[in-house]
Amino acid sequence: MRFSYEELYPYLKECQSRADELIGLAMEMFGPMTSDWVYDGVIFLDHPPHLHYWPESRTVQIALSHKAINDDAQRDFQLAHEICHLLYPSVSPENPSEPATNVINEGISTYFSVLVINAAYGEDMSNAVMESLAIHTPRYLFALKQVMALLRADRDAVKKVREAQPMVNEITEGELRALGLSLPEETYSALAEAF
Numbered sequence: 001m002r003f004s005y006e007e008l009y010p011y012l013k014e015c016q017s018r019a020d021e022l023i024g025l026a027m028e029m030f031g032p033m034t035s036d037w038v039y040d041g042v043i044f045l046d047h048p049p050h051l052h053y054w055p056e057s058r059t060v061q062i063a064l065s066h067k068a069i070n071d072d073a074q075r076d077f078q079l080a081h082e083i084c085h086l087l088y089p090s091v092s093p094e095n096p097s098e099p100a101t102n103v104i105n106e107g108i109s110t111y112f113s114v115l116v117i118n119a120a121y122g123e124d125m126s127n128a129v130m131e132s133l134a135i136h137t138p139r140y141l142f143a144l145k146q147v148m149a150l151l152r153a154d155r156d157a158v159k160k161v162r163e164a165q166p167m168v169n170e171i172t173e174g175e176l177r178a179l180g181l182s183l184p185e186e187t188y189s190a191l192a193e194a195f
Contacts, residue, residue, distance in 0.1 A: 008044060011069060015042045019062060019079050026083050026112060030158045033087050034166040035060070042079070044069060049078040051085050055096040060089060073121050077129065080116040084109035088162070090169035104191040105169045107147030108158055110140045139195065146190045153181040 019042050027033060037060040043052060045063045052063040062082045068075040090099035110133070118126035133141040150157045158168075160179050165171040173192040176183075 008069070012042060012044070015064065015068075015075060015079070018076065019083065022076075022079055022083050022116060023086070025116075026080075026087060029112070030084065030087060030108060031162040031166075034162070035086070035089050036093050037089055037091075039086060049082055051082055051089060051091070053089075053091055053093075053096050055093055058093045060086065062086065073117060073125060076116050076120055077113045080113040081109040084112050088167045088169065090167070099169065101195045102169055102171070102191070103143045103146055103193050103195050104150070104161065104171060106140060106195045107143035107145075107150075107191070108168065110144040111147045111151070114144065142190075143195065146187055149183060149187045150181070150191065153183050157181055 023033075023039075033039070037053065037058055040054070040057075040059040040061050042062045042064060044066060045052065046066055047063065049065050049068070050063050052061045054060070062079060064075065064078045064082075068078050085105070088105075090101055090105065091097070114126050114129055117129050130141070133144065147158075150161075154160065157179070160181075161168060161171055161176070164175050164179060171192055173188050176188050176191055
């Protein structure tokens with residue numbers, strides 16, 4: 001389905017406002033944005049949601065899928081996920097190839113998405129999201145569970161991880177262990193493994 005700029009413009013402004021709000025919340029929870037990229041707003045593309053990089057201008061945009069148009073819950077889920085990636089992009093302007101992420105990176109993003117859905121739309125909707133993850137994207141559910149274990153050990157654990165390694169995609173199992181968190185043994189290696 002194609003949308004004209006005129007059709008999208010009012011909703012795009014609303015999405016941008018919601019993104020700004022969620023960026024503030026994510027930074028409060030997980031620490032500041034650490035990036036060589038300049039954030040340049042929200043766009044819609046006929047692709048799955050992702051960060052859309054523009055190496056020539058060193059800018060990055062949050063690209064939402066068309067499924068998010070006129071669906072506030074889908075918009076918030078997608079925005080929240082990509083906003084966490086925006087805090088610590090795993091792509092550098094010098095090497096803008098598609099990144100390989102790790103479990104903690106995707107787990108933080110999925111955790112924040114579920115949290116935002118629960119806060120804005122209630123427990124029934126967040127339970128539906130969890131069921132959808134289990135059925136359609138179990139690897140994201142696995143990542144979410146690892147980050148939940150991390151946050152049960154210490155509610156500020158993500159901030160501590162980011163103090164040790166601001167770019168969470170580069171955290172090692174050794175760096176995680178050095179934080180002195182009481183995690184199950186298997187969680188240390190799971191958090192640092194490739195997604």
